Amino acid sequence: MSVKTLKIDGIDIAIEEGATVLDAARQAGVPIPTLCHLDGVGDIGACRLCLVEVGGSRRLLPACVTEVAEGMEVQTNTPKLQEYRRMTVELLFSEGNHVCAVCVANGHCELQDVAIQVGMDHSRFTYRFPDRGVDVSHEQFGIDHNRCILCTRCVRVCDEIEGAHVWDVAQRGAACYIVSGLNQPWGEVDACTSCGKCVDACPTGAIFRKGSTTGEKERDRAKLDFLVTAREKHEWTR
Amino acid sequence: MDLTELIDVAEAHRAKQKNIRIHCCTSTGCRAASALEVLKNLKTAVEDEALGENVEVVGVGCMGFCGRGPLVQIDPDDALYEEVKPEEAASIIGSLKGGTATALKGDVQHPFFARQVKIVRQHSGKVDPESIEDYIAAGGYRSLYKAIYELSPPEVVDEITRSGLRGRGGGGYPTGLKWATVAKMPGDQKYVICNGDEGDPGAFMDRSVLESDPHLVLEGMAIAGYAIGANHGFIYVRAEYPLAIQRLQKAIQQAKKYGLLGSQIFESPFDFKVDIRIGAGAFVCGEETALIQSIEGGRGNPRPRPPYPAQAGLWKCPTLINNVETFANISAIIREGADWYAGIGTEKSKGTKIFALTGKIRNNGLIEVPMGITLREIVEEMGGGVPDGEVKAVQTGGPSGGCIPASLLDTPVDYDSLVAIGSMMGSGGMVVMDQDTNMVEVAQFYMEFCRGETCGKCIPCRTGTVQLYALLTKLLKRQATQADLDKLEALCHMVQETSLCGLGMSAPNPILSTLRYFNQEYTELLQAPKYLNGKVAVE
Numbered sequence: 001m002s003v004k005t006l007k008i009d010g011i012d013i014a015i016e017e018g019a020t021v022l023d024a025a026r027q028a029g030v031p032i033p034t035l036c037h038l039d040g041v042g043d044i045g046a047c048r049l050c051l052v053e054v055g056g057s058r059r060l061l062p063a064c065v066t067e068v069a070e071g072m073e074v075q076t077n078t079p080k081l082q083e084y085r086r087m088t089v090e091l092l093f094s095e096g097n098h099v100c101a102v103c104v105a106n107g108h109c110e111l112q113d114v115a116i117q118v119g120m121d122h123s124r125f126t127y128r129f130p131d132r133g134v135d136v137s138h139e140q141f142g143i144d145h146n147r148c149i150l151c152t153r154c155v156r157v158c159d160e161i162e163g164a165h166v167w168d169v170a171q172r173g174a175a176c177y178i179v180s181g182l183n184q185p186w187g188e189v190d191a192c193t194s195c196g197k198c199v200d201a202c203p204t205g206a207i208f209r210k211g212s213t214t215g216e217k218e219r220d221r222a223k224l225d226f227l228v229t230a231r232e233k234h235e236w237t238r
Numbered sequence: 239m240d241l242t243e244l245i246d247v248a249e250a251h252r253a254k255q256k257n258i259r260i261h262c263c264t265s266t267g268c269r270a271a272s273a274l275e276v277l278k279n280l281k282t283a284v285e286d287e288a289l290g291e292n293v294e295v296v297g298v299g300c301m302g303f304c305g306r307g308p309l310v311q312i313d314p315d316d317a318l319y320e321e322v323k324p325e326e327a328a329s330i331i332g333s334l335k336g337g338t339a340t341a342l343k344g345d346v347q348h349p350f351f352a353r354q355v356k357i358v359r360q361h362s363g364k365v366d367p368e369s370i371e372d373y374i375a376a377g378g379y380r381s382l383y384k385a386i387y388e389l390s391p392p393e394v395v396d397e398i399t400r401s402g403l404r405g406r407g408g409g410g411y412p413t414g415l416k417w418a419t420v421a422k423m424p425g426d427q428k429y430v431i432c433n434g435d436e437g438d439p440g441a442f443m444d445r446s447v448l449e450s451d452p453h454l455v456l457e458g459m460a461i462a463g464y465a466i467g468a469n470h471g472f473i474y475v476r477a478e479y480p481l482a483i484q485r486l487q488k489a490i491q492q493a494k495k496y497g498l499l500g501s502q503i504f505e506s507p508f509d510f511k512v513d514i515r516i517g518a519g520a521f522v523c524g525e526e527t528a529l530i531q532s533i534e535g536g537r538g539n540p541r542p543r544p545p546y547p548a549q550a551g552l553w554k555c556p557t558l559i560n561n562v563e564t565f566a567n568i569s570a571i572i573r574e575g576a577d578w579y580a581g582i583g584t585e586k587s588k589g590t591k592i593f594a595l596t597g598k599i600r601n602n603g604l605i606e607v608p609m610g611i612t613l614r615e616i617v618e619e620m621g622g623g624v625p626d627g628e629v630k631a632v633q634t635g636g637p638s639g640g641c642i643p644a645s646l647l648d649t650p651v652d653y654d655s656l657v658a659i660g661s662m663m664g665s666g667g668m669v670v671m672d673q674d675t676n677m678v679e680v681a682q683f684y685m686e687f688c689r690g691e692t693c694g695k696c697i698p699c700r701t702g703t704v705q706l707y708a709l710l711t712k713l714l715k716r717q718a719t720q721a722d723l724d725k726l727e728a729l730c731h732m733v734q735e736t737s738l739c740g741l742g743m744s745a746p747n748p749i750l751s752t753l754r755y756f757n758q759e760y761t762e763l764l765q766a767p768k769y770l771n772g773k774v775a776v777e
Contacts, residue, residue: 046738047696048737060735060736062738084736092697110380127382127706169694172522172691173692176700
């Protein structure tokens with residue numbers, strides 16, 4: 001395996017070939033906001049928060065799926081990127097019904113974190129107040145579509161790690177929603193093993209444990225890392 | 239089958255053809271205007287008049303003048319009848335015996351026909367799309383033979399590269415370069431995909447090509463398969479084109495029967511089979527990575543590129559994906575040579591392009607024109623201009639393109655000139671608008687389309703289009719202020735630069751181009767500010 005050297009925001013970095021710009025930035029301690037990225041599951045480049053400017057490319061590239069290349073020059077925090085990230089977060093807030101004050105994830109919410117990180121204090125865009133449902137048919141968990149940002153982490157973690165593929169996306173555009181089983185209530189989906197990985201993967205309070213109230217949702221992210229390491233390296237200790 | 243047999247089939251079929259062929263269009267547009275009844279009546283009339291000896295009636299593909307269908311054309315004397323009613327059919331046959339045809343006679347010398355250069359549509363309206371013999375008699379499958387027996391795969395790629403052909407799906411990527419990339423990729427399994435998921439509002443070029451000359455596309459795909467080393471091709475056609483699907487199915491069957499598709503084509507070691515995949519109604523599946531996902535059986539969502547399909551496409555194998563019209567150019571390039579093709583068009587855009595000329599214009603229909611022709615020539619000469627009025631703008635490129643104002647009608651139609659003025663070639667939709675058209679409403683129409691068709695994977699496209707549509711609606715309700723207009727423009731740039739695939743990246747184009755050329759129409763809609771300098775300005 002060969003090593004590539006590149007510059008991120010002026011910092012020289014050496015990293016193994018095949019790593020992504022996001023890996024390199026993290027190694028260098030350069031913060032790049034992300035939402036759809038989750039360590040341990042496949043990247044899809046959907047949330048567009050990790051877009052960076054790469055010298056020689058006209059387009060902005062998502063750091064999570066862009067592989068490092070020799071001599072690459074990456075800018076992660078230009079005024080344009082800051083503005084676009086802010087707008088992206090504004091759009092996320094405007095499309096759902098995100099009411100932090102009554103949310104289980106308040107204080108432990110990655111959408112909140114990102115809003116703070118990009119300096120979003122209000123949305124320029126009109127709130128859509130969509131009419132979305134809540135499914136609490138599962139014994140232990142519930143899903144509140146009002147808080148969903150369609151990052152599809154739950155879809156990927158359930159498919160790639162648990163292997164149950166309970167979740168998927170239905171419809172398209174603004175009508176998209178996360179669907180369980182064959183568009184059944186979650187509680188009726190036989191494939192669900194009640195492992196709770198989707199709860200841990202969800203960045204917001206959309207998927208939660210029943211019985212938790214405002215600000216009580218805390219995640220066990222280490223569990224996912226443990227599982228991935230266990231599978232890939234056969235190290236079954238935590 | 240070998241070459242002699244192919245020539246035998248062609249000659250036998252030509253010998254069977256009658257001296258006078260009456261062509262009746264049986265494509266979707268004319269069908270909707272009862273062309274099938276006209277065809278039936280024409281056939282009955284030939285029997286009634288006992289002309290069967292010399293005259294045959296043939297159902298053919300699109301003749302192009304779709305606004306005046308059903309069309310009936312007589313070969314060889316080239317008379318064209320427009321808007322033929324079923325009851326007028328008999329009089330057309332009668333005219334062969336010296337009678338007078340009551341049907342409306344068209345002018346075949348009109349610029350609409352005379353200015354066209356037909357390469358892709360060379361057989362369209364002349365051959366029966368449901369008969370492979372008709373296609374072979376017109377010289378079909380000779381290019382495939384030539385490619386397999388007279389050229390090596392790299393020579394075929396070289397021929398396409400030198401022809402200067404660029405992708406007809408809209409982007410204009412050099413076709414030869416794409417072929418060369420896939421050809422050079424390592425791997426035993428490669429695929430050819432034909433993108434027939436045409437979805438731009440007002441565009442129907444690919445439908446017409448598939449309905450009128452399906453074998454031309456199949457031949458192009460087979461040549462591509464030979465050139466890049468693929469043995470399997472897929473044609474992805476949208477379900478809204480049932481006639482195209484039906485004719486393709488028939489064409490594939492016929493070609494297999496003759497040994498022109500399948501195993502050991504022309505008794506050579508080259509195998510190539512073609513399967514049809516039917517789209518389920520999503521516009522975004524015209525985007526190549528979404529289309530590949532859809533063929534694989536997944537949800538038609540685009541994925542970030544790179545890797546490009548040429549590197550990792552269908553089932554992660556190197557895949558060549560071209561548009562219908564691109565494949566339809568291949569046979570002619572192999573037959574006539576790259577230099578001939580490169581002699582047509584402009585320096586950077588070679589060959590011809592089919593446009594679906596629609597909107598407020600006298601002559602609606604499909605035209606194939608050489609690249610470099612000006613918009614004015616197309617709209618005013620060929621299209622006959624706007625009936626009672628003037629051209630205000632021409633929209634090209636569908637929801638990904640832009641509106642070109644009348645003042646820029648002298649722009650030559652080629653990939654780079656159209657991009658330079660904020661529009662794009664696109665797949666070939668060309669909608670003419672007159673003075674009564676409100677450009678903000680036009681932008682709103684296209685944004686409504688994109689809002690409904692975005693897959694929802696990435697946030698700028700999923701929600702950005704919703705917000706853009708809402709801002710345009712606010713403007714049209716005269717409730718918007720200058721701040722909203724600024725927001726509209728800022729959001730346009732954001733959606734353009736941050737979206738994952740081409741749909742989102744180009745979705746703001748109709749707004750940006752109308753903002754650029756028809757800014758006044760936007761500012762006229764602005765609400766007067768209630769407060770100015772801290773004082774109430776409007777009571």
